Amino acid sequence: MTSLPVVNQPPHRCGALVDHLARRLRLRSESVLAPLGLRPRHLIALTVLRDQGGSAQQDLAKILEMDSTNVVSLLNELETENLIERRRSPTDRRRHLVELTDVGAKLLARAEFALAAVEDEVFSGLSGEQRETLYTLLQQATNKTGVEACRETPPC
CATH class of the missing domain: 1.10.10.10 (Winged helix-like DNA-binding domain superfamily/Winged helix DNA-binding domain)
Known part of the structure; x- marks a missing residue:
């Protein structure tokens, strides 16, 4: 086998x-x-x-x-x-x-x-603490412009 x-x-x-x-x-x-x-x-x-x-x-x-x-x-x-x-x-x-x-x-x-x-x-489906974590992560993700994100993680 x-x-x-x-x-x-x-x-x-x-x-x-x-x-x-x-x-x-x-x-x-x-x-x-x-x-x-x-x-x-x-x-x-x-x-x-x-x-x-x-x-x-x-x-x-x-x-x-x-x-x-x-x-x-x-x-x-x-x-x-x-x-x-x-x-x-x-x-x-x-x-x-x-x-x-x-x-x-x-x-x-x-x-x-x-x-x-x-x-x-x-x-x-998320607790209050999980929602706060999600919010923080989404804020971090949106704080970069598309151009900055492309520079860091090619290809775009």
């Missing part, structure tokens, strides 16, 4: 699992944001504006990594719902400053509360 050769197991790869979790999070998140009249891109913009205390429109486009035309469309949607306010910069009339309104801040708080429940559901 001949023995089968030992095959080395490939290292665990996280991509497929992260993708699966991201899809679950995205689908559930979209379902709780929709009744609030929000889409994920709205939520991201509102969060950035809250965290930065407002932003120049061009700076917001860079932060969101969006074309300026798409940012204008996004801001038009948010402004129509009174979630943000745009005004001319007092120091440079060519620039627009964008700020979160009180209505926007309240809606953002409601959305974040709803999304916390989604995270609890999706990550219910």
Whole structure:
């Protein structure tokens, strides 16, 4: 009787699992944001504006990594719902400053509360400590740009 050769197991790869979790999070998140009249891109913009205390429109486009035309469309949607306010910069009339309104801040708080429940559901298989570890690891992974990551682990 001949023995089968030992095959080395490939290292665990996280991509497929992260993708699966991201899809679950995205689908559930979209379902709780929709009744609030929000889409994920709205939520991201509102969060950035809250965290930065407002932003120049061009700076917001860079932060969101969006074309300026798409940012204008996004801001038009948010402004129509009174979630943000745009005004001319007092120091440079060519620039627009964008700020979160009180209505926007309240809606953002409601959305974040709803999304916390989604995270609890999706990550219910993890303890609180494990969730904190996951968060820390994901932060570390996202702190590198794609270019930096490619330099360290070619080929990209």
